[in-house]
Amino acid sequence: MNEEKSLNFLEEIIEEDIRNGKNDGRVLTRFPPEPNGYLHIGHAKSICLNFGLAQRYQGKTNLRFDDTNPVTEDVEYVDSIKHDIKWLGFQWEEELYTSDYFDTLYQFAIQLIKKELAYVDDSTPEEIAVSKGTPTEPGKATSYRSRSIEENLRLFEEMKEGKHPDGSKVLRAKIDLANPNMHMRDPLLYRIKHAHHHRTGDKWCIYPMYDFAHGQSDSIEKITHSVCTLEFIPHRTLYDWLIENIGIFPSKQYEFARLNMTYTVMSKRRLLQLVNEKYVEGWDDPRMPTISGLRRRGYTPASIRNFCERIGVAKRENVIDVGLLEFCIREDLNKTAWRRMAVLDPVKLIISNYPEGKEEILHGENNPEVEGGEGERAIPFSRELWIEREDFMENAPKKFFRLGPGLSVRLKNAYIVTCDDFVKDDAGNITEIYCSYIPNSKSGEDTSGLKVKGTIHWVSVPHAKRAEVRLYDRLFKLENPLATEGDFKESINPESLQILDNVYIEPDLANAVPGKGYQFIRKGYFTLDTRSTTEHLVFNRTVGLRDTWAKESQKEASV
Incomplete structure (x- = not known):
């Protein structure tokens, strides 16, 4: 019997609240992105958590854009965020913006001023920082802390009317300059920004x-469970203080550990650096940890949701191996990706005893992992084929079960062939391989009685389509790109992208669409790039068939 999955600490809190009738048993969460960049895999964890909690307890989730800094925000980011959330499989209850509440927030500030709990300060940012003291020394009041209610109301109104330049004044809460929590030492509430x-x-x-x-x-929307990452723990006291002193609905903040992942940076500021300094081609570069980058690379919503479920929800910071994310997409694509043949490093194979001009149609399953194979596709076969250069060796070792002089191999979904001869160019490169085939050895109809240990893929020369293939790997060569001194960009993996522009694919792949996963037999999982055209087909490698990085890491560790 399967054991019921244990609850995480947030689920325990919600279930306790429901039992106690808190908020009338209502659950309303929110996802509050800043529209100043594209969402990344860390945001995906938060999306899955907030929407997942609401779904589990028959609640709802608001999408609220935290658009309080007009200098860094853009409608492009708003649109991309909405698209990412929908793509992941979630739908919000209401689409809201903090800017919806600017008038109300202004009135809240007026309330605090009238209660002598807020004041206008003309100090410079440097002077304010000094006035707050240090973690071991209390702060000291600036001369502006004793302003009257009337003067503060007048100055705050003038700030609103645009009568003062940027940086000349701020509104601060008047709390406690000796509070051990630095966030409670008269924090800033408003700043001047003359920006559209x-x-x-x-x-x-x-x-x-x-x-x-x-x-x-949160309070205006009557959010019941406001979920943040751990760095906001020091802010919680101020969160509660403001709600209490303004006298509004008592939303509650809860914190969980953010996602940290090996070979990855999660800071939007650093990701923006990579984009602006052209280390990647954009926010949706398939090497980026952004949701749009993962989507373009061929990751599926199900694989990301599964990943977020597997890593769970914790109260302590930890680092997740990126190999787990790669395992999740491998596991998903193994069940859903159609199998196709593509030759990435082609060399020509000629079947000498196959009649010239003859062509036949063979068949292969779309997905052998599914009962019934999800149907079959037609595969044209002819006398001349493209095979992988690595599938032939002139001086093959004993356990090389592919092609070499006198060696036999099965062509996938086709015949057994034996290598009779080969041709080299002046530089010693193999240019043509000559084989003979066994006519009664066709897959599914084999009566030859011959047994071969190897099977290789191929593409018929006259039917092949040309494509470009991009082999993406991890963007950083270090597990923790931020651990070393110097610029984190110095640890970028120079081999994170390899472009192959002479690839031959079976003709059915000309009908591929972005978002559909394909297993290139023996080569990995691929998807059609979103910027591909019918005239120039481009496929991105999503992930290899096996975790080669783990193998390489083990080698290095043993040296």
């Missing part, structure tokens, strides 16, 4: 800080 906002235009030139927008937006 993608939704509110030029209506506002003051914008709330994250800490003043986060909890209040």
Whole structure:
């Protein structure tokens, strides 16, 4: 009997709340992305968690864009975020924006000023930092902390009306300059930014800080469980203080460990560096850990959701091996990807005793992992074939079960052939391989009685389609790109992309569509690139058939 899956700590909290009738048993979560970049695999974990919790407890999830910094935000990012969430298989209850609440947040600030819990400070950022003290020394009040309610209301109104330049004034909460939590030492609530906002235009030139927008937006929406990552633990006290002193719905913040993954950087700032400095071709470069990059590389929504489920929800930071993500996509594609033949490094094989001009149609299963094979596809066969250069050796060792002088092999879904001869060019490269075939050895109809240990793939020369194949690998060569001194970009893997522009594929692949996974037999899992055209077919390798990195790491460890 299968044991019931144990609850994570957030599920335990929610179930306790439901039992106690808290929030009338209602569960409402939110996913609050900043529209200042593309979402990455770490955000996918948060998406799966927030939407997954709501689904499990018959609740709902709001999508709320934290658009409080107009300088870094763009509608392009808003659109990409919505597309990524839908692609992962989730649908939000309401599409909301923190900017929806700017008028309300402004009134909340007025309330705090009237309660003598907020004041306008003219100090420079450097002076404010000094005034906060250190973790071991209390802060000291600036001369502006004693301003009257009337003066603070007038100055804050002037800030709103655009009468003061950027950086000249801020609104600060008046809490406790000796608080052991540095976030409680008169934190900033509003700053001046004369910048055009993608939704509110030029209506506002003051914008709330994250800490003043986060909890209040949660409260306005009556969010029951506001889930953040661990770095927001020090912010929770301020989250609660603001809600209590403004006197609004008591949303609660809970923290979980963010996703850290080997051979990867998760910082949007660093990912933006890679894009802007042309280390990658864009946010959706298949080497990027962005959801759009993973999608373009051929990752499926199911594989990412499975990955997020496997890594679970923890209270302590840890690092997940990227090999687990690769295992999840391998596992998914093994069950769903159609099998096709593609020759990445071609050399010509000529079947000398196969009649010239003769062609026949053979058949192969689309997916042998599924009962019934998901049907068959037609595979044209002819006298001249492309095979992989590595499948022939002039001086083959004893256990080489492919082609060489006098060696026999089965052609996948076709006949047994024996190598009779080969031709080299002046540089010593093999240019043509000559074989003879056994007519009564066709797959499924073999009456030859011959047994061969090897099977190789092939593509018929007159029927083959030409394609470009991009072999993507991990973007960084170090497990932790940030662990070494210097620029993290110095650890970029120079072999993270290899382009093969002379690849031959079976003709059925000309009908491939982006998002559909294919197993190139013996070569790995591939998908058609989103920027491919009918005139120039481009396939991206999603992942190899086996974890070659693990093998290489074991070798290095044993040296």
